[in-house]
Amino acid sequence: MRVLTHRATRTAALVGAVAATGLLLTACGADGTAPPASSSPSATAAAPGSAASQAPAPGPFNDADVLFAQMMIPHHEQALEMAELADGRAENAGVKKLAAAIERAQDPEIRTMRAWLAGWGRPGSADHGSGHGGGDAAGHGMAGMMSEQDMKDLAGAKGEEFDRAFAELMIAHHEGAVAMAEDERRNGVNPTARKLADDVVRTQSAEVAELRRILGRL
Incomplete structure (x- = not known):
């Protein structure tokens, strides 16, 4: 009888210790301490406010998104x-x-597109090596890029001659950018990159229309 009482006492003490541990863990969770990572597949998703969700272009991306940024950067730089x-x-x-x-x-x-590429761990420019025009940007599919001679001629013009040359060259340049942006809208998957492509199509199409109006008045 005395042995049974002793065992009962030890059992009660063990139950109390387990309960106390449970309360302690609950309290830790309540004051903001993160629980151990789950082993479930959903644990790999970025939590709101995490570093992944705060990336310059959060979400999935593919080669089309990367190439869009790599090619649009020098295209914008020339503009x-x-x-x-x-x-x-x-x-x-x-x-x-x-x-x-x-x-x-x-x-x-x-600056935005450079931040995307850095966040994606990709180089800041596309490979313009052999098979892509030997370093010539236009040979890599960047439509509308001006040649060195085009830029020299534009720099040497002034007044109405400059205005006409600028309008004609910028129309071609913008149309190239719009074509690249439309490719991104068709083939890209990153929401942020696709949004910029939408902006490029809308803004530069409107500017092309305005440049045509200017040409008509010159």
């Missing part, structure tokens, strides 16, 4: 070079306004 030439050369108010709008829009977009 900026063209827009900067308008300072001191352009005469038409509409050309000056569009050049300023291009600088405001495309410089931040370049």
